[in-house]
Amino acid sequence: xxxxxxxxxxxxxxxxxxxxxxxxxxxxxxxxxxxxxxxxxxxxxxxxxxxxxxxxxxxxxxxxxxxxxxxxxxxxxxxxxxxxxxxxxxxxxxxxxxxxxxxxxxxxxxxxxxxxxxxxxxxxxxxxxxxxxxxxxxxxxxxxxxxxxxxxxxxxxxxxxxxxxxxxxxxxxxxxxxxxxxxx
Amino acid sequence: xxxxxxxxxxxxxxxxxxxxxxxxxxxxxxxxxxxxxxxxxxxxxxxxxxxxxxxxxxxxxxxxxxxxxxxxxxxxxxxxxxxxxxxxxxxxxxxxxxxxxxxxxxxxxxx
Numbered sequence: 001x002x003x004x005x006x007x008x009x010x011x012x013x014x015x016x017x018x019x020x021x022x023x024x025x026x027x028x029x030x031x032x033x034x035x036x037x038x039x040x041x042x043x044x045x046x047x048x049x050x051x052x053x054x055x056x057x058x059x060x061x062x063x064x065x066x067x068x069x070x071x072x073x074x075x076x077x078x079x080x081x082x083x084x085x086x087x088x089x090x091x092x093x094x095x096x097x098x099x100x101x102x103x104x105x106x107x108x109x110x111x112x113x114x115x116x117x118x119x120x121x122x123x124x125x126x127x128x129x130x131x132x133x134x135x136x137x138x139x140x141x142x143x144x145x146x147x148x149x150x151x152x153x154x155x156x157x158x159x160x161x162x163x164x165x166x167x168x169x170x171x172x173x174x175x176x177x178x179x180x181x182x183x184x
Numbered sequence: 185x186x187x188x189x190x191x192x193x194x195x196x197x198x199x200x201x202x203x204x205x206x207x208x209x210x211x212x213x214x215x216x217x218x219x220x221x222x223x224x225x226x227x228x229x230x231x232x233x234x235x236x237x238x239x240x241x242x243x244x245x246x247x248x249x250x251x252x253x254x255x256x257x258x259x260x261x262x263x264x265x266x267x268x269x270x271x272x273x274x275x276x277x278x279x280x281x282x283x284x285x286x287x288x289x290x291x292x293x294x295x
Contacts, residue, residue: 022215022218025215025218026211029211029214029215030207030208030211033205033207033210033211034204034205034206034207037205038201038203038205043254052210055210056213056214056217056280059214060214060217060218060219063219065216070232072295121266125197125200140197144197144198144201145197145200145201156215166214172193175193175197175210176190176193179193179196
């Protein structure tokens, strides 16, 4: 749909709400699927099957609840919030997700880390991300992969702003330590 | 203020986040899993209607099965006077309980 492709997210949502326009919703999914699936892949520690199932669930929930969308927010922010909730619900089925977990992070401010290599493979990042706590991984994913501000991330994850900032700092410290070249 | 390692990590994360995933039929699968709008509308009012209907039925049964002479209005007067052991008070309590449970279920139903 050339028309849909040229429309803004808000225009597409209006078309869906007014005319039940599935073509418009398809355009929305096409636009946002890559980011949403990437975010969920990072959250699920690289489990692509689970991530895609959750992404599908996310978009179906978005379709069901689109009439509750508030146009003052970005659609992407809203869809990430649904995705984070879907991930948290799924994780709770297996175990408790501890988004506020305060664990043994390496001390901040240490200058002992070697510089990171210019090129780290995606697998390295994926493995390093998997070592983070749930809260750290969620905060890093929200701020970098979903491109949310700290405030938006706090809203999407349902955690205090200060906790988001702490998780991002600690998560990055851990990632640096993990991705730094090993000394012989 | 920023050390080189931090800058590199920022770049690394941003670059990884920018990597686009091909659709590979994902959008088609989502569209195939969508309920019809009619179904969504149908479900939107059917749930509360079922809950309230059940509550009304439960209340009616509570009144109908209460011992002879039990009057719900009288029951509330009895309850107000702390006479909770009278048949009328029991019927009033049962009805209030049914409605309260329904209200809680509706309040917790956040889709």
